[in-house]
Amino acid sequence: MKTYSLNQLGRYPIYLKLLKELHEGGVEIVSSPLIASRLGYSEEQVRKDLQNVSSEVGRPKKGRDIKLLIEDIETFLGYRDSTSAILIGVGHLGSALLNFPAFSEMGLEILAGFDSDPSLLWKRVGGKEIFPISMLKEILPRLNAHIAILTVPAKVAQEVALLAVDGGAKAIWNFAPAHLDLPPDIVVENVNLASSLAVLSHRLNIALAKEEK
Amino acid sequence: MKTYSLNQLGRYPIYLKLLKELHEGGVEIVSSPLIASRLGYSEEQVRKDLQNVSSEVGRPKKGRDIKLLIEDIETFLGYRDSTSAILIGVGHLGSALLNFPAFSEMGLEILAGFDSDPSLLWKRVGGKEIFPISMLKEILPRLNAHIAILTVPAKVAQEVALLAVDGGAKAIWNFAPAHLDLPPDIVVENVNLASSLAVLSHRLNIALAKEEK
DNA sequence: AATAAATCGGTATATCGGTATCGGTAAATA
DNA sequence: TATTTACCGATACCGATATACCGATTTATT
Numbered sequence: 001m002k003t004y005s006l007n008q009l010g011r012y013p014i015y016l017k018l019l020k021e022l023h024e025g026g027v028e029i030v031s032s033p034l035i036a037s038r039l040g041y042s043e044e045q046v047r048k049d050l051q052n053v054s055s056e057v058g059r060p061k062k063g064r065d066i067k068l069l070i071e072d073i074e075t076f077l078g079y080r081d082s083t084s085a086i087l088i089g090v091g092h093l094g095s096a097l098l099n100f101p102a103f104s105e106m107g108l109e110i111l112a113g114f115d116s117d118p119s120l121l122w123k124r125v126g127g128k129e130i131f132p133i134s135m136l137k138e139i140l141p142r143l144n145a146h147i148a149i150l151t152v153p154a155k156v157a158q159e160v161a162l163l164a165v166d167g168g169a170k171a172i173w174n175f176a177p178a179h180l181d182l183p184p185d186i187v188v189e190n191v192n193l194a195s196s197l198a199v200l201s202h203r204l205n206i207a208l209a210k211e212e213k
Numbered sequence: 214m215k216t217y218s219l220n221q222l223g224r225y226p227i228y229l230k231l232l233k234e235l236h237e238g239g240v241e242i243v244s245s246p247l248i249a250s251r252l253g254y255s256e257e258q259v260r261k262d263l264q265n266v267s268s269e270v271g272r273p274k275k276g277r278d279i280k281l282l283i284e285d286i287e288t289f290l291g292y293r294d295s296t297s298a299i300l301i302g303v304g305h306l307g308s309a310l311l312n313f314p315a316f317s318e319m320g321l322e323i324l325a326g327f328d329s330d331p332s333l334l335w336k337r338v339g340g341k342e343i344f345p346i347s348m349l350k351e352i353l354p355r356l357n358a359h360i361a362i363l364t365v366p367a368k369v370a371q372e373v374a375l376l377a378v379d380g381g382a383k384a385i386w387n388f389a390p391a392h393l394d395l396p397p398d399i400v401v402e403n404v405n406l407a408s409s410l411a412v413l414s415h416r417l418n419i420a421l422a423k424e425e426k
Numbered sequence: 427a428a429t430a431a432a433t434c435g436g437t438a439t440a441t442c443g444g445t446a447t448c449g450g451t452a453a454a455t456a
Numbered sequence: 457t458a459t460t461t462a463c464c465g466a467t468a469c470c471g472a473t474a475t476a477c478c479g480a481t482t483t484a485t486t
Contacts, residue, residue, distance in 0.1 A: 010408030078418040092309035189413035195223030200402035
């Protein structure tokens with residue numbers, strides 16, 4: 001099976017968002033050059049990306065059927081059969097994610113939160129109940145959640161990730177700035193703000209240097 | 214000047230974190246294979262990455278001086294001369310970022326927050342004062358902040374980004390799921406959770422399919 | 427002192443993502 | 457109906473990144 005890089009895969013949600021907007025605006029057919037100009041991509045890249053996931057063929061001079069395209073991308077990304085998740089670590093970032101409404105559009109249902117802070121327990125954050133981490137192993141299998149969202153401090157990330165895997169989690173969406181060492185069949189996707197900031201910072205340095213000269 | 218991709222640059226903060234941990238643990242010298250095994254990278258890649266930013270040469274059979282290495286990476290990333298930023302959109306995510314202590318370690322100082330919600334104004338979040346967005350153009354030049362962190366809803370992202378650029382921002386760290394159309398000399402770094410989730414979701418689908426067969 | 431082991435730097439190679447090109451074809455136009 | 461236009465699909469190309477390899481060198485060991 002072909003594998004896709006983060007960059008490639010990451011473009012599909014962006015296409016999806018635009019396509020949905022256009023479709024809601026009453027547009028039925030869309031062409032690659034149009035998408036390209038709206039998103040700042042090249043025409044060729046858009047066409048290649050769409051060919052990748054779509055079985056339908058585009059019509060010259062017109063483009064592609066938006067509705068079918070949306071379905072194709074959603075199916076490709078796995079948004080169609082919605083996935084269940086739990087979130088561990090209800091701090092600032094964790095709360096923000098629990099309150100993020102767009103996840104359900106992407107087929108992600110966060111069923112519950114977990115935290116070790118007793119003052120949070122049994123409360124509701126973003127409409128989700130918070131359980132103690134000690135109950136993870138007990139509750140997680142019952143929820144049948146495949147994804148564990150990790151928003152805990154880096155020091156405990158590895159330990160908590162193992163608990164989640166023990167409980168049956170198949171994928172970890174890791175927001176902690178820590179490298180996780182887990183069995184190879186577990187899917188780990190890291191979100192590292194420091195990395196993103198490093199890129200920004202470096203590019204800014206270049207831009208400022210160029211400005212000065 | 215050589216430019217680096219997100220993948221390449223993004224590894225340096227990860228090295229940095231590990232190196233600092235090791236150094237605090239009393240380790241003075243570190244080898245590429247050791248780093249590689251700790252982070253799950255290949256030995257060759259680590260060596261190449263380090264060669265890229267470090268002027269010192271490694272010693273066979275030993276490795277490199279951790280302290281010098283940390284300095285080299287921090288200098289390369291621009292962490293040494295700290296950069297000022299403001300944050301626009303003090304919602305859940307914005308608050309989480311305002312409360313994120315590690316930014317100052319990375320040389321990023323968030324000076325103030327901006328929001329349109331009157332109930333937030335003049336309060337402090339994460340120790341930072343919150344101003345109305347309408348004052349952006351007035352306050353931003355005085356703060357001399359180069360980076361604007363954008364944590365606003367997608368619908369207003371473009372509009373607010375333009376305000377920030379008007380106020381003198383040179384770089385936008387964009388957390389809104391929207392494509393920003395800005396002058397080419399403005400550095401835009403997008404953080405798109407939907408993209409990250411798409412990657413996770415797709416890989417999970419593959420993993421689950423493999424499991425079944 | 428001689429040998430073995432580990433890591434380095436440099437280079438060569440392969441893969442991959444992105445870009446450009448080109449012929450074909452459906453739709454629009456005259 | 458003939459011609460032009462716009463977009464598609466396929467393929468070829470290019471640059472860059474990651475990987476693999478190899479000789480050199482320093483340290484540790486016997």
